Amino acid sequence: MTTQQKxxxxxxxxxxxNQSLFYLHFDCGSCNGxxxxxxxxxxxxxxxERFGLDLVVTPYHADVIALTGVxxxxxxxxxxxxxxxxxxxxxxxxxxxxxxxxxxxxxxDCVAKRPLAIKDxxxxxxxxxxxxxxxxxxxxxxxxxx
Amino acid sequence: MTTDxxxxxxxxxxxxxxRYRRESNQTHFIIHDRDDLLALCKSLREIGAYLVxxxxxxxRELVNGSYKRYHYFSHPTADQFLILEWQSDRxxxxxxxxxxxxxxxAFVNKSDxxxxxxxxxxxxxxxxxxxxxxxQFRFQIMGEQINQVQFRFGWKKRNIEKLFTTNFTLLDxxxxxxxxxGDSAFAHSLAYCRAVESLAGVxxxxxxxxxxxxFLELERLYNHIxxxxxxxxxxxxxxxxxxxxxxxQYLMELNERLSGHRLLFGVNRPGxxxxxxxxxxxxxxxxxxxxxxxxxxxxxxxxAFLDQFLxxxxxxxxxxxxxxxxxxxxxxxxxxxxxxxxxxxxxxSNWKTKEDGDAxxxxxxxxxxxxxxxxxxxxxxxxxxxxxxxxxxxxxxxSHEMRGDVYAxxxxxxxxxxxxxxxxxxxxxxxxxxxxxxxxxxxxxxALQRTPNFEFALGYAEGWRGDVVYWLMKDRFGQxxxxxxxxxxxxxxxxxxAAVDRHQLPPIYIKQYPKTQNPAIIIQxxxxxxxxxxxxxxxxYVL
Ligand code: SF4
Numbered sequence: 001m002t003t004q005q006k007x008x009x010x011x012x013x014x015x016x017x018n019q020s021l022f023y024l025h026f027d028c029g030s031c032n033g034x035x036x037x038x039x040x041x042x043x044x045x046x047x048x049e050r051f052g053l054d055l056v057v058t059p060y061h062a063d064v065i066a067l068t069g070v071x072x073x074x075x076x077x078x079x080x081x082x083x084x085x086x087x088x089x090x091x092x093x094x095x096x097x098x099x100x101x102x103x104x105x106x107x108x109d110c111v112a113k114r115p116l117a118i119k120d121x122x123x124x125x126x127x128x129x130x131x132x133x134x135x136x137x138x139x140x141x142x143x144x145x146x
Numbered sequence: 147m148t149t150d151x152x153x154x155x156x157x158x159x160x161x162x163x164x165r166y167r168r169e170s171n172q173t174h175f176i177i178h179d180r181d182d183l184l185a186l187c188k189s190l191r192e193i194g195a196y197l198v199x200x201x202x203x204x205x206r207e208l209v210n211g212s213y214k215r216y217h218y219f220s221h222p223t224a225d226q227f228l229i230l231e232w233q234s235d236r237x238x239x240x241x242x243x244x245x246x247x248x249x250x251x252a253f254v255n256k257s258d259x260x261x262x263x264x265x266x267x268x269x270x271x272x273x274x275x276x277x278x279x280x281x282q283f284r285f286q287i288m289g290e291q292i293n294q295v296q297f298r299f300g301w302k303k304r305n306i307e308k309l310f311t312t313n314f315t316l317l318d319x320x321x322x323x324x325x326x327x328g329d330s331a332f333a334h335s336l337a338y339c340r341a342v343e344s345l346a347g348v349x350x351x352x353x354x355x356x357x358x359x360x361f362l363e364l365e366r367l368y369n370h371i372x373x374x375x376x377x378x379x380x381x382x383x384x385x386x387x388x389x390x391x392x393x394x395q396y397l398m399e400l401n402e403r404l405s406g407h408r409l410l411f412g413v414n415r416p417g418x419x420x421x422x423x424x425x426x427x428x429x430x431x432x433x434x435x436x437x438x439x440x441x442x443x444x445x446x447x448x449x450a451f452l453d454q455f456l457x458x459x460x461x462x463x464x465x466x467x468x469x470x471x472x473x474x475x476x477x478x479x480x481x482x483x484x485x486x487x488x489x490x491x492x493x494x495s496n497w498k499t500k501e502d503g504d505a506x507x508x509x510x511x512x513x514x515x516x517x518x519x520x521x522x523x524x525x526x527x528x529x530x531x532x533x534x535x536x537x538x539x540x541x542x543x544x545s546h547e548m549r550g551d552v553y554a555x556x557x558x559x560x561x562x563x564x565x566x567x568x569x570x571x572x573x574x575x576x577x578x579x580x581x582x583x584x585x586x587x588x589x590x591x592x593a594l595q596r597t598p599n600f601e602f603a604l605g606y607a608e609g610w611r612g613d614v615v616y617w618l619m620k621d622r623f624g625q626x627x628x629x630x631x632x633x634x635x636x637x638x639x640x641x642x643x644a645a646v647d648r649h650q651l652p653p654i655y656i657k658q659y660p661k662t663q664n665p666a667i668i669i670q671x672x673x674x675x676x677x678x679x680x681x682x683x684x685x686x687y688v689l
Pocket of ligand 1 (some may be wrong): 029030031032033034068069095096097098099103128129130325328
């Protein structure tokens, strides 16, 4: 399957919506693999803007935070503050195995205990290490049509 | 140069004790006297040797154990590593070699001196605008001009080196190695696997050697194109950046078809490589077919891919607008050598200056300095890499001192992309005749059991950022006692600082230009472009 085929909304089983979703990226201690795949979204092959998905650069404009990485203890506070700056409803989508439960870092001390505010905000998870772009897009679109 | 190097080896023999050597290109001495160590470092510095890595290790539980520090040195013209070992009963009792090798400061987790509080500060981070890793930049600014910049990266610490020893065995440590820096996953796992193979003393099957060479170049290719795309984006050359991001995605899909993973995860194993079952062979034919399928007939072969890239790559380099904007962020050759810069960063600062005369250029490329794998067996490949080192075409130079700037790094990436494609082509020709049904990896488990406990080995590979070095020590249960990871970014962040800080400007600029028009002074909005041209890893620095 080529990329173009993968991304026919028909094949994704998703109805195009007339809504839009602005996502902000927050790195919580990743290896840069997930960032790389997130950055692929804006390439013309995927062209997420046609779905109403748009990358924003400040939490004040964000509908959802795309969280990557294991959530290290040092980054919990900046993460919380970013979340506070976001308008309601606050939503997080965790991208990659690391962001879910630590992946291969699971149970080690670099994976911090997440405060309730962050835990409650997690609305979806995209599995994979790193998840390929079309999987991320599918997840974002599901969130958009919710 | 080799004579000087040999003289130092003889000197070491006099001053220290030789230890068992694991590889023929590594010589190991224990030095007992503080002054001897410093004197040796001084003479190493004088002949132009560079620091490869420094490993501090707590070996108190060994027989006659103590704290130890291993200094690895090498020379650009000799395929040799010199290991100077220092032992002490106290953890803090180590002679500092910072005076001889300032690059060693990169290993010390100490934040730089606080910036004068009375000046204007601008703090950016840890979260950035865009899809970037977390880290903090602290700019001391005067109006718009940057006086000085500091980096704070501790946010991302994942305790990688500790994890190697607690959660992984020698045989499955590759899983963690490729997650240290995701975009250099192949280089990292290759360096790790080579360290294990060196410990076990096994040879890798020939097909696997060639496959490793192929994937390493594929990784270099996609990352350089990605970087190029981001640079074009930073100067608002949107057409170029859009076209290049399509080409980048083609490569990612090509990776997936050849190795089963878009970022080449899970390919390397100690002893060789594994490929997905669906991949029966890799040849010109299969690569070309995959490319034309992925691009729906737009590019039908690798040379066509290269042409497509060069069309836009050259367009960026030749545009007057880019030449104007990219003349900033100058890393002088002296600074690059002093700070031990690696990879493209170092090579781009390596233009011949008038003062150099006929002197040999210093090379920072492990593919040439310490040939391994395909680069060792195939001299033609080394020649290809050698010809990458360009004389900057005269017409592109507005004045002869313009080198080591953003433009030079961009240009070098273009040349490296061209070389990478040539290398991949020749590797594919070799792979065409090779067997894929034989096992692609040699068994290492048995051989590892025979390795004496507390042996250590070095593994290295030239990734797209520079040389990745792994230092591995086996413990008494056959597991990992210590694994030290040295990503090229460890040294290169200091190089970026040197390219931005005002007091480290090349002196010639200070004399030549009035303050307001100085092209070497960086204003705050310039910083992203300079940062992007270095394209360093945050995760590889804090580990
Ligand atoms: S999930 Fe995988 S690719 Fe993503 S940050 Fe973690 S290790 Fe890296």
